[in-house]
């Protein structure tokens with residue numbers, strides 16, 4: 001044990017050089033796997049003890065530290081894992097394994113609670129598990145405004161909300177919550193008490209499955225139910241394969257699966273996980289109109305995140321009502337060579353035909369060149385708020401799924 005703790009890693013290349021012949025018999029291979037597993041167990045335990053030590057040091061430190069979760073450090077660890085991965089496992093798989101190891105280590109330091117759109121079986125739940133791993137405790141909320149409320153009120157540590165989809169565009173409830181709800185106020189009938197910040201992002205490849213009860217095969221479908229976004233992402237496919245069948249938008253994909261489980265005349269659209277959870281068959285797999293259908297989620301919290309070295313900053317602003325204001329506003333970013341990744345507008349709500357703009361660009365708000373650009377932008381804005389600076393996504397959209405595989409459901413046709 002002491003040997004493995006002290007030496008594993010150090011003597012690795014001597015003991016198992018790539019030239020060393022691989023064992024020939026199954027028994028020999030399994031013996032080597034057993035011995036490696038013992039080393040891995042010892043190493044992971046050693047890492048977990050170090051994470052416990054990190055917690056002790058953080059507790060003793062005088063720095064204001066409200067959370068043990070450090071997104072900037074996690075991004076650095078995961079980027080390094082991807083860079084150093086020699087194969088044959090893919091970079092995505094290796095990153096996912098380390099995501100879970102870090103999640104378990106963090107749970108030893110401080111178990112996190114994370115809110116997302118429920119009930120269980122939504123893409124948001126998958127995104128939350130991918131962002132935080134299975135060490136986090138998920139709190140499943142009935143809607144996006146409720147996720148913001150839970151974070152702002154401090155009843156959970158973080159939230160994960162969808163912000164845009166590659167087929168259907170922005171998720172307006174999230175943008176409105178970031179722009180208006182975050183400063184305190186009523187949002188879609190839900191009181192959001194204070195400010196939240198963006199502290200992370202991730203993308204999830206969205207594969208939509210058409211699902212129904214096993215006995216639905218002999219029944220003519222009367223309704224297809226799903227979340228409005230999912231119905232929209234499958235619009236063309238449904239027009240071709242189920243023209244004339246009524247489509248009904250419901251609160252979530254898991255609610256849709258629950259309804260389909262109640263009646264053979266109802267089909268639902270949603271993730272494989274929802275089919276598995278409700279005992280439904282997958283009637284047609286991956287029916288989304290775009291093969292690249294991807295949703296970007298943001299992690300919301302209450303604290304700012306220090307620079308990780310590969311960051312992104314999100315702003316929300318309204319432009320002074322003067323000719324050419326928007327292009328003059330963007331000029332300081334272009335002049336400083338700052339890559340603008342996204343500009344999105346939403347109606348300002350207070351007055352007709354006035355807008356707020358969401359701007360994402362590379363870099364951290366603590367960087368000197370970003371500070372300088374922001375102060376040059378300020379005079380063209382009637383309001384400007386940094387929603388957050390946070391590490392750019394390390395995991396790719398189609399990396400292994402944290403909650404259920406995308407193809408593990410029972411496909412019947």
Ligand SMILES: O=C(O)C(=O)C[C@]1(C(=O)O)C=C[C@@H](O)C=C1
Nearest residue numbers: 051054069070073074102105106
């Ligand atoms: O480095 C830290 O601050 C840690 O708490 C350790 C660790 C890790 O397991 O690597 C765990 C949780 C944090 O979110 C980041 C990293």
